Amino acid sequence: EAGVVQSPRYxxxxxxxxxxxxxxxxxxxxxxxxxxxxxxxGPELLIRYENExxxxxxxxxxxxxxxxxxxxxxxxxxxxxAELGDSAVYLCASSFGQGEETQYFGPGTRLLVL
Amino acid sequence: GxxxxxxxxxxxxxxxxxxxxxxxxxxxxxxYFPWYKQELGKRPQLIIDIRSNVGEKKDQRIAVTLNKTAKxxxxxxxxxxxxxxxVYFCAASINAGKSTxxxxxxxxVKP
Numbered sequence: 001e002a003g004v005v006q007s008p009r010y011x012x013x014x015x016x017x018x019x020x021x022x023x024x025x026x027x028x029x030x031x032x033x034x035x036x037x038x039x040x041x042g043p044e045l046l047i048r049y050e051n052e053x054x055x056x057x058x059x060x061x062x063x064x065x066x067x068x069x070x071x072x073x074x075x076x077x078x079x080x081x082a083e084l085g086d087s088a089v090y091l092c093a094s095s096f097g098q099g100e101e102t103q104y105f106g107p108g109t110r111l112l113v114l
Numbered sequence: 115g116x117x118x119x120x121x122x123x124x125x126x127x128x129x130x131x132x133x134x135x136x137x138x139x140x141x142x143x144x145x146y147f148p149w150y151k152q153e154l155g156k157r158p159q160l161i162i163d164i165r166s167n168v169g170e171k172k173d174q175r176i177a178v179t180l181n182k183t184a185k186x187x188x189x190x191x192x193x194x195x196x197x198x199x200x201v202y203f204c205a206a207s208i209n210a211g212k213s214t215x216x217x218x219x220x221x222x223v224k225p
Binding site: 004033040041042043044045048056091101102103104105106107108 | 118120146148150156157158159160163203205207209211212213214215216217218
């Protein structure tokens, strides 16, 4: 079984530029999470989807961050415009849902904003 | 919201010794407590989890204990090996909802 897939793995952009990250969860997983992980810290939830619905986006900086999960499968996280402080690893995770809590993480996208 | 504190931030042990990492949480409604291992540059991987209806769970050299009254849970690794060296994260969540992670413990196992 394929794991959670993310792309790109690395991205370097200049500040004020837009950037997008893509995630393909494990087949059959209804719940999808986007996390931000700063160096030396634990992952912090940005947004959680149950199928197509964003059920928790309280930590998503909505002035510059947006996300979508069309058809309840793949998801895209976008930052526009990027700021220096956005440099971090962006992790996607998925779980089966319906009471099955185990989350499986993707390899992450390492973003560097110059 | 939930607050998870993890200690120690770094831990160095000799190969073969035991390692213990502790986490406390603030929301008494949390009922699911996973532990993740993250090697440098790699994804976090679940190593063990515990739900609030049990007090202890063991899987070979790894065990987790939960004290709901005190709101803390611990990871125990026995007979440590160099390949156990990594960053370990605890987390707490309510019914598969938002997971709050600790800041991690960097474990170094010296051969």
